Amino acid sequence: MKNRRKFLQVSAALGIGALLPLQFCSPKKESGNSNEESKFSSSSGNLGPFGIQLWSVKEDMMKDPKATIEALASYGYKYIESCNLGKGIFWGMKNTEFKDLMDSLNIEIIASHTNTFENLEQQAREAGEIGMKYLINPYVGPQKSMDDFKRLADEFNKQGEICKQNGLKFAYHNHGYTFDELDGEIPQKYLIENTDADLVNYELDLYWVYTAGEDPINWIEKYPNRFPLGHVKDRLKEADESQLDASTLIGEGSIDYAKIINTAKNKGMEYFMVEQEKFDGLTPMEAAEKNANYMRNLTI
Template sequence: MNKRRKFIQMSAVLGAGAFLPLQFCNTKKEESTGTEAVIGATSGILDDFGIQLYSVKENMAEDPVATIRAMASFGYTQLEGFDGGKGIFWGMSHTEFKSLMDDLGVDFIASHANTFQNLDELAEKAGAIGMKYLICPWVGPQKSMDDYKRLADEFNKQGEICKQHGLRFAYHNHGYTFEELDGQIPQDYLMQNTDPDLVDYEMDTYWVYTAGKDPISYIKKYPNRFVLGHVKDKSGDLPFEEPNGSTLIGKGIMDFPSILRAGMDNGMKYYIVEQERFDGTDPMEAAKINAAYMKSLVF
């Protein structure tokens, strides 16, 4: 039985707020029954978790292969890419990139990309190596809801192209889609006017939170639509309105145990670490610390 199925069993036993740090769980009481036995049988929240390589963008620009090898050594089993100027395969062919992933035992599940240009060609290559998603990471604030209506139509079209090549399309939010425009919340409009068979969403939990919204409420409002999630914490040492305020996961003010619990209950499948501000911590060291945090949480 994998950990996700164990989670479903545990949720019925433990109820809300059942996340505990690893050190508080007794994993040696094999004779125990009931709740203790269920907790003891679990070694972590997730079987797999990933990192958005933008978190180590300078290292990727310098030596992508060495950087990716380091991510694998830290315990990340999934990678989400971005186009750093050399394409999403970092100067390699898609099959060469796939071979590197296979050698490391890592899944290249998704990449942020310019989905408005050459999508058919990119989707063909991504699908051929078993990627799950191509993700539109940015559209920028729009002037009116008519612009978002056009984007919803465009996302459906992009989703159809991705589907034809055996993968899926998703949109990654920033804060601006959660800010009222023409009496509406653009994020709600996009989610209600895109085809669930063609379009998924990647919730950047940080941007939802800093826009003054509750990530958990949105996850529950749209079950099975936020299939991917960015795990990015908000520093409590900076003004709340500071846009560049991410920090080490678990060191900020966001309640990730509850957020991840809601995600797992409502169809979120991929949990991807991202950090963009480091406050003196080396990005590679931060990636290592964040991986340890993700591995330390248990139910």
């Protein structure tokens, strides 16, 4: 993108969702007991509740989803955003069983990444039954032409209607390709402006926006209330602009999250979901704990 080099150079002081097709999305601590929770009961920040995308700890979730979620709750996460790695968005449990687990830990499953092109009616019904707020399409891949994105906009409206009928909302999670000019247009702009705001929401992956050479704040301010969810993932300071897979611990990278989240909260973003994919010697659960500590102490 023509702005990319300039923006990254100018804004170095200032995220990557799953680079997989649509069906995607050993914990250190194994329980969320009161002693563990009290360890994280205080903080110096003012962000409020925050969550985590389970893709970040997918290996642990595949081994033992209950123990993993218990550990995440003990770190201070209050929201869960699930994903589908072949066991369904409830990780082999019934929707009500998964909800009971959330309730027992005083956390909430807000949303899930899933293939919204398959079995959407059933997925929306089960999600709506337990009070989830969003089903999120996480990836459609680069398209050959804007006509393809125009067809997707129509499809998103239809999927949004199905979600609405079941008491929840539909959202699309961006990657970098929707910010690359195609046939003289920016796909992300087209999708936002040509979908029904009552039916289609967007989850702004802040890492991806930044990695694409765009300023996340510009998008948040231009389209208030269209991004109710955001992925919080930092980018290595030393990463070359051509390096896409460069996530790191939040607060140790180049993205100014205090500034971005302050703007986002004022423009309708309600749910901030931690995500990380490269761990620099840490286990995914160790990184999740450190990221939770950053979020608890973030002052915006």
